[in-house]
Amino acid sequence: MNMQASPTLPFYHPTGRECELFETAYKNGLPLLLKGPTGCGKTRFVEHMAARLGKPIYTVACHDDLSAADLIGRYLLKGGETVWVDGPLTRAVREGGICYLDEVVEARKDVTVVLHPLTDTRRTLMIDRTGEELVAPREFMLVASYNPGYQNVLKRLKPSTRQRFLSISFDFPDAETEIAVVARESRLEPARVAPLVRLAQSIRNLSGMDLEEGVSTRLLTYAATLIAGSMAIEQALEAAIIEPLSDEPDVQRALRDLVATIYG
Numbered sequence: 001m002n003m004q005a006s007p008t009l010p011f012y013h014p015t016g017r018e019c020e021l022f023e024t025a026y027k028n029g030l031p032l033l034l035k036g037p038t039g040c041g042k043t044r045f046v047e048h049m050a051a052r053l054g055k056p057i058y059t060v061a062c063h064d065d066l067s068a069a070d071l072i073g074r075y076l077l078k079g080g081e082t083v084w085v086d087g088p089l090t091r092a093v094r095e096g097g098i099c100y101l102d103e104v105v106e107a108r109k110d111v112t113v114v115l116h117p118l119t120d121t122r123r124t125l126m127i128d129r130t131g132e133e134l135v136a137p138r139e140f141m142l143v144a145s146y147n148p149g150y151q152n153v154l155k156r157l158k159p160s161t162r163q164r165f166l167s168i169s170f171d172f173p174d175a176e177t178e179i180a181v182v183a184r185e186s187r188l189e190p191a192r193v194a195p196l197v198r199l200a201q202s203i204r205n206l207s208g209m210d211l212e213e214g215v216s217t218r219l220l221t222y223a224a225t226l227i228a229g230s231m232a233i234e235q236a237l238e239a240a241i242i243e244p245l246s247d248e249p250d251v252q253r254a255l256r257d258l259v260a261t262i263y264g
């Protein structure tokens, strides 16, 4: 196991051999794509690995307005002068750090154009505005994540982009691991976390319901944190699980029924 108690190392509980894969990818200069539902530990994993490798991490939360210039940099006016300011991707390339593009499919299409020469053997970042072509040092790594669950057709990662990355699928951990993770994050005793994890598993197994996604490990951690702070279980589950998961009264009722079977 690669759980380390160092205060500077973000806690991450591996669920498979992802740490080894990340390290090997890093050593060989290969980009990595993390796939999986929201709140299952992707971001934490990258933060953990960056700290373990002792590399700076530049995280960019991608959104539909994010353009190539946001990643690369732009000319800005400073005290009457125009100066070039590197974006996070350029900084990561110059410094030899890890650039993490969270939810990369959300970004605008021109971002793909930038990523291609950086993710093949060229390992080059083209900065059109300045005419610079930066060859990434060995220490640079590109990591991206996306959630295959709620992709709309307009926002798919094209095969020509996907096939430039090594990929790992993340999913919610098995019960034992999830209990350990939630207990550690919330400081609620494992025996009291166990029914929460059972609840999560039965929610995730619900089919035919109007739920976009199952409950995340993140939400379980919220619920456990409220309970550890001595909030009544029912209220904690309302605020941390039922309300965040759905706005539909029918769905909420079904979720409350599940709560009753587990806690009743």
Ligand SMILES: Nc1ncnc2c1ncn2[C@@H]1O[C@H](COP(=O)(O)OP(=O)(O)O)[C@@H](O)[C@H]1O
Binding pocket: 011, 012, 013, 014, 015, 036, 037, 038, 039, 040, 041, 042, 043, 044, 045, 173, 181, 185, 217, 218, 221
């Ligand atoms: N394997 C894990 N090890 C440690 N914490 C985890 C793990 N999986 C989930 N978590 C917890 O879930 C929370 C959400 O994880 P995060 O990495 O932000 O999810 P994602 O980036 O996949 O949406 C984290 O803050 C952490 O508390």
Ligand SMILES: [Mg+2]
Binding pocket: 039, 042, 043, 044, 102
């Ligand atoms: Mg994330």
